[in-house]
Amino acid sequence: MSFPLLTATAVLPAVGAIATAAVPAARRTAAKWLALLFSLATLALAVLVLVRFEPGGARYQLTESHAWIADFGVRYELGVDGIGVALLALTALLIPFVILAGWHDADPLEDARPNRRWRPTQGFFALILMVEAMVILSFEATDVFLFYILFEAMLIPMYFLIGGFGDRAHAGGDEAAATQRSYAAVKFLLYNLVGGLIMLAAVIGLYVVAGTFSLSEIVAARADGSLSMATGTERWLFLGFFFAFAVKAPLWPLHTWLPNAMGEATAPVAVLITAVVDKVGTFAMLRFCLGLFPEASTWATPAILVLALISIVYGALLAVGQRDIKRLIAYASISHFGFIIMGIFAMTSQGQSGATLYMVNHGISTAALMLVAGFLISRRGSRLIADYGGVQKVAPVLAGTFLIGGLATLSLPGLSPFVSEFLVLVGTFSRYPVVGVIATVGIVLAALYVLVLYQRTMTGPVKDAVRTMPDLRIRELVVVTPLIALLLFLGVYPKPLTEIVNPAVEHTMSDVQKTDPKPEVEAAP
C-alpha cells in the first residue's frame, strides 16, 4: 500500500493541535512555535500533493479507501480533483500566515490572575490547527457521510475561536465585547448547525434513495442510468444540501451571521472564517450539488442566480455604508461569494473555473486585506473608520500593503482576483447576458467601498491618536509580503492554477450534461 498522502495532510495538523494543546501553561512561546512548525510541515505535504497531482490524469487522484462504518454504508474515502487540490493548497498556505498574524492575539492580559490550568494561548493555536485538519479533510472526502461529519464538526473549534478569543479593540469596553462576541459565536453556530441538520435529513434521504454514500459510485450510477431519482425527490435532496452550503458560503439571505462573526473575531480568525472555512461551502456546491443532483441543479439555477446577484449588489452596497473596517470587509466578502456562486451556477466552463480561481484568489486577497486591517486595528485599538486618518504619512508600508490588499479586493487588472472575476463574468455573460451585466454593478461598488475606505483611513490630515503609530514590524511583513507576491504572480501568470483546475471543471460540466454555448458571430454584411 502506498503512503496515504491525503490522510497525512489532515493528520499532521490534528497531531499538531494535540501537541500544541499539551504544552504547559508557562511555555506559551514554545506552543506558538510548535503550531507554526506543524502548519509549515502541512504546507510542505500540500506542496507534495500538488507535485504528485497530474492535471490531465484521473478525475480523483491519490485516492484512499477503507471500510469504516459498514452499517451506515460509510467508507473512509479520499481523493482530490483539481478543485480540491487548489483549495487544499490554499488552506495549507494560509494557515501559517494566520498563525503568525495571530501571534499575540491570545496572550493572556497582563493583569490576569495566574492560573495554572487556563491556557488560552495553547488553546487558540490548537483550535486553528484543528480547523485546518478538518477543512483539509473535507476538501479530500469523496464519501458524502465523511464530508458531512467534517462539515459539522469543524463548527465546534470555529465556534470556540470566535467566542473565546475576540477582538480586543471594542468600543463598548470588555463587558460589551464579551456579550457581542458570544452573541456572534452563537449566531455563527446556530445558523450553520441548522443548515447542517437540514443537510443531515437530505444525507439520510440520499442514502435511502442511492444505498451508498460514495460520491463516485453515485455519480457513475447516475451517468449510466442505473440510479434514477424521482424529480421531486431529487429536488428536495438538492435543496437540503444547497441550504447548508448556502448558509456556509454565505448566500443572501442566509448571510447575516458573517458580519457579526468577522467583526467580533480577531483578524486572523476572521480570515480563517472567510478565506478557509467558507470555501468549504462553495466547494461543496461544485462537488456535491452539481455532481449528485445535476437535473435539480439546472432546475434551481435561475433562482440561485437571482440570489447570487442580490448577494453581489446587496453585499457591496452594505459595504459602502459600513463604519467598521472589519464589517466592511465582511460585506465585501458576501459580495464576492455572490460572484463565486454565480460562476458555479452559470454552468459554463469559464464560469466554473473562474469560480474556482475566485475561491483561491479571494482567499489570498481577503487574507492580505484583513490581516493588514488587523495590524492597523491592533495599533489604534478601534475598528471604526472614523478613528483613523492620514496613516500613510505615519506608517507608509502599512498603508501601502493595505492599498494593495484593497486593490486586489476590487479586482484591479494585474492582480490575481481580476483574472477570476473576469472569467466568472465572461462565463455568466455567455449564457445569461442580463445577469452578467447586472453583476458588473458589484465591480463598480467594489471600487467605491475600497477606495473610500483607503481615503478615509490612510489619507488626509494625520489624526492625533494615529501620530505615534509604528509601521509594520518584521513579523507582520513576513505575513504580508508573500501574500502580495502571490497576488501579483497569479495576476500575471495564472496558468499553473488554471491547468490544474480546468480538467476538473470539464468533469463537473459533463456531470450536469452541459456544454458551453457556442459563440454567436454575426455574419459580416
Add this chain to the structure above:
Amino acid sequence: MSATVVHSLWTTAAADRVATIPAPKIEYAQLSPVLIVLGAAVLGILIEAFVPRKGRYHTQLFLSLVALAASFAAVVALAADGYGTTRKHIAAMGAIAVDGPALFLQGTILLASVVAVFTFAERGLDPESHGKRVDSFAAQPASVPGSDSEKAAVRAGFTTTEVFPLALFAVAGMLVFPAANDLLTLFIALEVFSLPLYLLCALARRKRLLSQEAAVKYFLLGSFSSAFLLFGIALLYGYAGSVSYARIAEVVDGTVQNVSPALADTMGNDALLLIGGAMVLMGLLFKVGAVPFHMWTPDVYQGAPTPVTGFMAAATKVAAFGALLRLLYVVLPGLRWDWRPVMWGVVIVTMLGGAIVAITQTDIKRLLAYSSIAHAGFILAGVIAGTADGISSVLFYLAAYSFVTIGAFAVVTLVRDAGGEATHLSKWAGLGRRSPLVAAVFAVYLLAFAGIPLTSGFSGKFAVFKAAAESGAGALVVVGVIASAIAAFFYIRVIVLMFFSEPKPEGPTVAVPSPLTMTAIAVGVLVTLVLGVAPQYFLDLAGQAGVFVR
C-alpha cells in the same frame, strides 16, 4: 356474550389443569443474570442487618460490583452460547424471553448500573460531616426533615448503605422488564424496579423536602400509570384469553389455532383490544417519559439525588424502551396500522415538546430532564420504524445514550457551593475558566446530546433517523432534525455560559472527586468518543441482537 361463556374462560381451563399440574421447568442458567442480582440484593439486606456499621459500606460496594459484574458475565456467556441469535427461546414456562434484544439491553443496563454504582458510592464530594466522609444520601432517611432526630443523625455522622440493595432490586426488575414475555411478568417487573426507585428518589442528603416531594410525585404518578397498565393487561386478557405475548399476537393476527367458544366470542371485540393495547402502551410511555406522559420527569429528575437521577435516566429508559419494543414488535405487530399513526403523533410532540420547553429551563437538572424527553422522542422515531434496522438502531441509541447521561449527571455532582450541588445555571457561568477540564468534559457530553458528529450522540441519531427514513417516515426525520436544531440551542447556551462568561466571584467550586466518580465520568467520555468515531463493532452487535423471539 353470556355470563357462562365468560365464566368458561377460567372454569373449564381450571378443571383441565387440576389433573395435570406440570412441575414448572425453569432454565436457571438462562435466568442467571437476573438471579445473581436478585440474590445479591437479598444478601445486601442481610448485610444491613448483620454486618457492623463500620464495615457495611465496603461490603455493600464490593457485593454490588461483584454481583453486577457476575451478572454481566452471565449475559456475555449466554450471548456467546448463541442465545442472542440462533438459540434464542422462551424460558421459564413462557415468562421470560432469552433473545438478542433482551441480552443486549440487559448488558447495557448492567454496565450502566456498574457506572451508576460508582457514583452512588462517592464519598469525597460533600464536606466532611463531623469527621465522617458522607455521600449524597440522607443520614437517616426515616427521620422527618428538620426534626431533632435528623439533626442527631447528622451530628453523629451517620451514613447509610441501603441504597446498594435498593439499587440492586431495581436493576433486577429492569433486567426482567425488557425480557418479560407475558403481561403479568411485565407488570411485576415494572413494580419490582419502580418501588426501589421511588425510595431512592427520596434519599437526598441535601434539599430533603424537594427530594421527598419528588418521590411522592413519582410514586403517585407512577402508581397511576401502573394502574393504567394493569387495566390494559386485564382488557387484553379479556380479549385474547391469555397473558402470553405469543398467544395474544396470534389472536391479534387471526392465526390462532384451537379457538375455544369463549375466545371466539371475545376475539371479535376490537374495543377490548384497542383500549387494552392503548392502556398498556400508555403505561410504558410513562416510564419512557414521552409527551404527554412526561410530567413527572422534570420534578423527579430535579429532586432526586443526582446519582440516582443519572441511574434512572439511563437504566430505566433502557428497560422501558426494551419492553416497549417487545410489546410493539411481538405482541401488537398485527395492529401496526392502528398504533403507528398514534405513535407518530407521540413522537412528534415528544421531540418538539422536550426541545422547546428545555429552552426556558434555568436549572441544569431540569434542563437535562427535558433533554431526556427530547431524546425519548428521537428513540421513539426508531421504535416505530417497524423494521429490523429500527430495532437495532434503538438498541444502539440506548447504549450510547445511557453512558452520556450517567456521565453528565456525575459532572453535575461535582459543581458545588455551600448549599450542596449548584444546579442553577447562572452558577455555572465561567466554569470553563475555573476548571477547564471539568467544563470540557461536560461540553463533550453536551455536544453528544446535541448530536454533533464524532460523538456517540450523532451515531445514534443517525442510526434511528436512517431507520425511520427507510421505513417511509421521512417527515418524522425532518421534524426530528428541526427538534435537534432547537435542542442544540440550549446545549450550546450552557457551553457559552461555561466558557464565554466571566466567572462570578462567589461562584461554585468544583469538588475533586474520588476515583469512583472519576471512573464514571471517564468511562462516559470514552464510550462517547469510541461510539462516535468507530461505532461499527457496536452497530454489528446491535444488528445481530435485533431479532425478537416469538
